[in-house]
């Protein structure tokens with residue numbers, strides 16, 4: 001069953017975390033909170049005995065981490081090469097040779113792993129653009145691509161922990177189990 005946003009009718013929705021006691025009560029009625037990536041509308045979907053399988057949109061993996069990888073940006077008018085400077089499960093920051101307009105729909109190939117083909121983001125949208133630096137939100141990834149992106153983003157978090165640890169800033173409570 002494809003879930004669409006009840007407000008804008010777009011299929012780019014994702015499970016989000018429960019908020020407050022009402023959401024916990026709804027959980028017992030199999031009502032799970034979802035968020036729309038296009039219009040930000042929050043709504044509930046009834047799923048009998050089923051828990052949303054995807055990582056909630058507001059977990060740590062959705063916070064941007066600094067990164068330095070190459071990306072190929074595909075859009076209607078052609079394609080461009082860009083540098084990805086920040087990355088999360090939900091999107092990325094890209095430095096491009098020329099500006100892109102807010103709201104532009106994109107496809108992205110991320111050269112994340114040296115020894116694997118690029119991670120393919122099927123659909124993404126330019127959320128904000130500051131000159132040649134654009135913030136992009138991912139709308140759709142194929143299932144196995146989501147797993148590979150999660151593996152890469154998790155490695156960024158582990159790397160960051162190691163750097164913080166060697167500089168003495170690391171604290172055990174900064175690691176959260178998922």
Ligand SMILES: [Zn+2]
Pocket residue numbers: 005006007008009010036037038039040041
């Ligand atoms: Zn919507």
